[in-house]
Amino acid sequence: MSAATKKYKRVTTNSLIEMKHNGEKISMLTAYDYTMAKIVDAAGVDAILVGDSASNVMAGHETTLPITLDQMIYHASSVVRASSRSLVVVDLPFGSYQSDPKTALRSAIRIMKESGAHAIKLEGGLEIKQSVKKILKAGIPVMGHLGLTPQSIYKFGTYTVRAKEEAEAKKLLEDAKLLEKLGCFSIVLEKVPAKLAAKVAEEISIPVIGIGAGAGVDGQVLVTHDMVGMTHEFHPRFLRRYLNLYEDMSNAFKQYSEDVKSKDFPNDTEQY
Secondary structure, three states, X not given: OOHXXXXXXXXXXXHHHHHHHHOOOEEEEXXXXXXXXXXXXXXXXXXXXXXXXXXXXXXXXXXXXXXXXXXXXXXXXXXXXXXXXXEEEEEOOOOOOOOOHHHHHHHHHHHHHHHOOOEEEEEOOHHHHHHHHHHHHOOOOEEEEEEOOHHHHHHHOOOOOOOOOHHHHHHHHHHHHHHHHHOOOXXXXXXXXXXHHHHXXXXXXXXXXXXXXXXXXXXXXXXXXXXXXXXXXXXXXXXXXXXOHHHHHHHHHHHHHHHHHXXXXXXXXXXX
């Protein structure tokens, strides 16, 4: 068996780094609850992101900003209980790390202690350097996040592709190298030009996981509810839908309602 097809009983942060060095692509999906995480984990996905996208997907908020640290810990705890193989990474939510490094460390410790997660993720580069250093010094693995950073949506005012201009692209590359130097085990690049993302992946030794960042990175992450078609209004170029569960589930619910009203359900074999 080649190193590129190594079987991992439990994926760790070191496993992801090893995958990059062996040329094996990394798969990552989101999950926010036990049932979904159980399915994702059993499918052999390398990493599960308990994303602050739960604010949108699970709670119906317009942005990721409203979700709280307590809510993230609740979602993460459910996912950790379901995971026997996947690495579980949890987003630090907006307001839990930006203000000062001590607040960031307290937030990260709470997630690790109360949920049992394996790593945390936070958005930004140079501007959060001290927070990253503080968390890493405590022995907590950190995944970075650059490019489109949804927690800064009101700063940028749009969800369009980031780092298309030379100055922003230069800063993104510098931030990626800084996060690597500080000791982050991986970086997510969201919605940046494919050539730039490939350049970042080539110039740093830690894995770069993309979402809307092209094929030249070390792995891919998608929101599970989007890729299985449970959500249906969202149509970014980078999203591949593998199922159309919105239609399938809607039809099933309608059929159930009809069967109940027509007294077809339950039938003689479906009762005691």
